[in-house]
Structures are given as structure tokens and as C-alpha cells.
Amino acid sequence: MDITFDHVSYTYQPNSPFEHHALKDLSFQFSSGSFVAVIGHTGSGKSTLIQHLNGLVQPTEGAVSIGSYHLQAGKKNKKLRELREKVGVVFQYPEHQLFEETVEKDIAFGPSNFGVGEEDIKQRTKEAISAVHLSEDMLQRSPFDLSGGQMRRVAIAGVLAMDPDVLVLDEPTAGLDPRGQKEIMDMFARLHKQKQLTTVLVTHSMEDALNYADHVIILKDGEVYKEGAPLEIFKEKEALQSVQLDVPEVIEFLGEVERTLDEKISYQGQSIAELAKELAQVVKGGRDHE
Amino acid sequence: MSSSMMIGQYIPAGSFIHKLDPRTKIAIIFFFVVIVFFANSVMSYGLLTLFAVGSAFATKIRVRYILKGLKPVWFLIAFTFLLHLFVTREGEVIATVFGWELYREALIQGSTISLRFFLLIMVTSLLTLTTTPIEITDAIEQLLGPFKRFRFPAHELALMMSISLRFIPTLMQETEKISKAQASRGVDFRTGSFKDRIKAVIPLLVPLFVSAFKRAEELAMAMEARGYKGGEGRTKLRELHIGWKDYVVYGLFILLMAGLFLTRN
Ligand SMILES: Nc1ncnc2c1ncn2[C@@H]1O[C@H](COP(=O)(O)OP(=O)(O)OP(=O)(O)O)[C@@H](O)[C@H]1O
Numbered sequence A: 001m002d003i004t005f006d007h008v009s010y011t012y013q014p015n016s017p018f019e020h021h022a023l024k025d026l027s028f029q030f031s032s033g034s035f036v037a038v039i040g041h042t043g044s045g046k047s048t049l050i051q052h053l054n055g056l057v058q059p060t061e062g063a064v065s066i067g068s069y070h071l072q073a074g075k076k077n078k079k080l081r082e083l084r085e086k087v088g089v090v091f092q093y094p095e096h097q098l099f100e101e102t103v104e105k106d107i108a109f110g111p112s113n114f115g116v117g118e119e120d121i122k123q124r125t126k127e128a129i130s131a132v133h134l135s136e137d138m139l140q141r142s143p144f145d146l147s148g149g150q151m152r153r154v155a156i157a158g159v160l161a162m163d164p165d166v167l168v169l170d171e172p173t174a175g176l177d178p179r180g181q182k183e184i185m186d187m188f189a190r191l192h193k194q195k196q197l198t199t200v201l202v203t204h205s206m207e208d209a210l211n212y213a214d215h216v217i218i219l220k221d222g223e224v225y226k227e228g229a230p231l232e233i234f235k236e237k238e239a240l241q242s243v244q245l246d247v248p249e250v251i252e253f254l255g256e257v258e259r260t261l262d263e264k265i266s267y268q269g270q271s272i273a274e275l276a277k278e279l280a281q282v283v284k285g286g287r288d289h290e
Numbered sequence B: 001m002s003s004s005m006m007i008g009q010y011i012p013a014g015s016f017i018h019k020l021d022p023r024t025k026i027a028i029i030f031f032f033v034v035i036v037f038f039a040n041s042v043m044s045y046g047l048l049t050l051f052a053v054g055s056a057f058a059t060k061i062r063v064r065y066i067l068k069g070l071k072p073v074w075f076l077i078a079f080t081f082l083l084h085l086f087v088t089r090e091g092e093v094i095a096t097v098f099g100w101e102l103y104r105e106a107l108i109q110g111s112t113i114s115l116r117f118f119l120l121i122m123v124t125s126l127l128t129l130t131t132t133p134i135e136i137t138d139a140i141e142q143l144l145g146p147f148k149r150f151r152f153p154a155h156e157l158a159l160m161m162s163i164s165l166r167f168i169p170t171l172m173q174e175t176e177k178i179s180k181a182q183a184s185r186g187v188d189f190r191t192g193s194f195k196d197r198i199k200a201v202i203p204l205l206v207p208l209f210v211s212a213f214k215r216a217e218e219l220a221m222a223m224e225a226r227g228y229k230g231g232e233g234r235t236k237l238r239e240l241h242i243g244w245k246d247y248v249v250y251g252l253f254i255l256l257m258a259g260l261f262l263t264r265n
């Protein structure tokens, strides 16, 4: 689904001494099927932004469109339920939302609320649990007996089982071990392709933004600070550092190579090790010429 | 939840009243609550109202905001007033509307009782508006200190209070977060039959309880790890101190009491 923000502002506790302008006049759009990364310093409004995507909050000013659904300041949307069925949100620390007796019931909670048939739910539960790399034996256990990482995976499975068209992820891998992080991110990337999802990822990891997203939005104090293709965005080291963000290691490495060896290597998602090999080749090749 | 406010939530404004010793504020409010019941003439009520409104202005908090904070109570005040109009049947009839008779006493009683009610709520909400919860608990611990002799657990009580107060905002945030997460999974807290709505609360309550217990356990462990072992011999980080401002306020209050007794019938 195409997503459009049109001059969106959001204020927490308006007209009180605690009034806080979390989003200020945001405008951007991205088309169906994009993988968008939203990055920004802590408190810049990322979580507030994504809550607009399934109508959890309503813009104080401006309008948001998600496919054929419209959220406009001051207007009630009567089709929130439909919208929420289509937009799955994995919150920051989603493991806090678990409550059922068994993992299976918790994963089934979302789809059954949206009236999915029983057989269908069974099928989806199985798919979801294997997508998050947990074994089916887990299904009968209590979610409260699991480790933090396992709970996170169950919570994510609960959102996947809703089979949404838009997947919104608020730092889904924060606090997981490095291997778990990669596993989960690769899984999201695979689903994104397989099911032609529109994915919005909030992340503090510049590496993830670079590796998975095709569009990056940087927020600063509730405003769009920069927006564009990841490779373009991450070239601007000073601009990033002025909002307390780092350049991904790989990009830094390539920049260094270009500066010291005057060699340009184009980046296509290689790891540092792969780049090192490529570089070795280039350097050797260079010697051969002499 | 985020857009509504709690009654009397602390608002820093750095006024004279904010800087008073919390014990002074509690004592004054205690005596104010007592003397409100001694007022019985227009003048005496006028004096008390003047005191309450004057204090409200002295807090430097916008009056509109203070009144808005009393919103849930306005209803009760209005209700009290109306109840008296209908129930009290004393004195002469001063008006008749569609066969219903308005008694003189009913009007007087209705207005005085709602005015008292308003004054009490207004003054107590000024306490919480201008005093941090921590200051209030410190003050209560001190004020109850003398009863420790009779094995009254003043310190423990204060500790319990400050812990609960500390976690109210946390719990509210958590409630908001979890209800948003469950709403995203298709729970509808707002519509549906009564039974549906009760059922919708379970996915909210279970995670809340789980996290509250977890938090309590972690807090207990953290306190133990840092050597907490009760109030015995414990010193204070924030010492309470009665200064000249407090004496000024006591002086004003004594004047108010004198004025009240002079203007009583
Ligand atoms: N319920 C709320 N009430 C009042 N202010 C809020 C509320 N939630 C967030 N804010 C404020 O809005 C701003 C943006 O918050 P938000 O949660 O969107 O930040 P974020 O970019 O997601 O940060 P993080 O990276 O730490 O998750 C913050 O300054 C925060 O203090």
C-alpha cells in the first residue's frame, strides 16, 4: 500500500503545561512495496510516527494515507479495524504484550480477533513460528517460561500470523544477540520480498538501514532531516554526525579506500570480508599493470 | 490516556508556594479543612474564598489550568448543589417553577455546602500541584515521626508511598503501551457489548500484572544489593527546612483565623 504523510504534526497532551510537539509538519511518501528505514536520535519521534500507520494516534494537523485509508486531523476514521488488520505493528519490546497461557494461543490472538477461520489460524501459527526460528514444540509452552529472546520471537510471530500487507517494525531486534538479530532481520527481508510487503523499519542500526532498506528517512526533533536512497544518505558523514548518527562501517571503509588508494569500489551489499577480497584483487591488479 | 491529566499533577512553576516547606503546606491545609466548617456568614466564607483564590494565584500556575484539573469534581459540586435544591424543604418558599417549590434554606444550604466542597478540593489540589510527591512523603514521614515511639512504621509507610507514587507514571505509560500493542492485534477497547469489553481487558491486565511483579522483584533486589536495611540510622538526602517564608505563611494564616472568628455570626 502506498503511504503518504501530508504536513503531519502530532502534539502530546495539547493545551497543557506538558504539551510536547513530537512531530512537526512531516511530508513524505513512499510507494507500495518499498522497504523504508526510519532513523534518528532517541526522542526524535520515530515511534510516534509509526503509530500513525495503523491509526493508533491521529495526526493533530495534516493527513496520513495508507492505501485507501485516510487519517485526517479532527476526523474519525470508521475503518480502523480493517486498517489494523492490514498493517501489522511490531512494537519496541513487543515481548511485553504476551498474555495467553500458551505460545500457540498468543500467536493466534491477532488473527482470531480479525475473524480468521480456525484451520487457517493453525496453518498461519505454524508458518509464523518457523519463520522466527522456533521449534513447534514451543507452541504448547507458556510464553512466560521463555527466555527474553524467545519471547521476542513469539511476539513477532503473533504479528506475522495476522498476515499483514504493511509490516511496521519498531526496533525489532534491539537487545537480541548478534546472530539472532541477523536471523530476524533476514527473515523480515525474505518476507518482504516473498509477500511483496511494504515494510517500515525503525532502527538504531545504520548497518541494517543500509543492508535492508531502499529508502531512508532521518528524523530530527520531529522533523524530516534528510531523506533518500541509503547509499546517498550515508555518504554525508558530517550531516549524519550532527544528528548523533554514525556512518555504517562498510561505507566508512569504502570512503577510506577511496581517499587513501584512490580506488572506487561500488557497494552492492558486500560484507567487510568480501570487500577486503575485492580490494585485494584491485590492489594486485594495480600492481600487475606496473 | 496520554491526553488526559491526573487531578493535581505536580507542575513546576518555581513560585513562593512551591518553595514552602511541604510540612507547612500540609499543616496549613489541615487547619484550613478544619476552619472551613466554622464559617457561617457571608463575610467568613468570603474570607476563606479570598484565601483559597489568593493562594491559587500565588502558585503562578495558570488559573484556567487549575480549574481544568478540577473538572471531574465540578460534576460532584453541581450534583451536591442540585440535590440540596430538591431535598431540603425548610424556610419560606421563594419561587415556584412548574409547581415545584424552591425553598430559601435549600438555596442557602446548597450553595454553602458546594462552596465548602469547592474550597476543600481546590486547596488540597494546590498542595499536589505545587509539591512533588517525594516532598509530600518526606513531610509525612517527618510529621508521623513522633509516633514511631508507639511502633508506628512511619518510615516504611513513607517508603511504600514514595514507591507507589514513583511507579504511577510508569504504570500509566505501560498501560498505554500495552493497550496500543493489543489494539494493533485487533482488540477493541471502546465498542462492543459489556461482556466483550470485559474480555478485552484481560490482554491488558495480564501483561500489566506480570510486569508490575517483575518490577517489584527487581526493585527489591536492587535495594538489597545497595545495602538498604530499613529506616534505622538512615540519613536524608533532602533535609526539610522551615524558613522565613514559612513563618510569613503561618502569620497570614493566624490572621485569617482571627478574621474568620470576627466575621462569624
Ligand atoms: N505518551 C507520551 N506523552 C508525552 N510525550 C511523549 C509520549 N510519548 C512520547 N513522548 C515524547 O515525544 C517525543 C518522541 O517520542 P518517540 O517515542 O516518538 O521517540 P523515538 O524516536 O521513538 O525514541 P526512541 O529511539 O528512544 O524510541 C519524545 O520527546 C517523548 O518524550
Ligand SMILES: [Mg+2]
Residues within 6 Å of the ligand: A046, A047, A048, A092, A170
Ligand atoms: Mg521509539
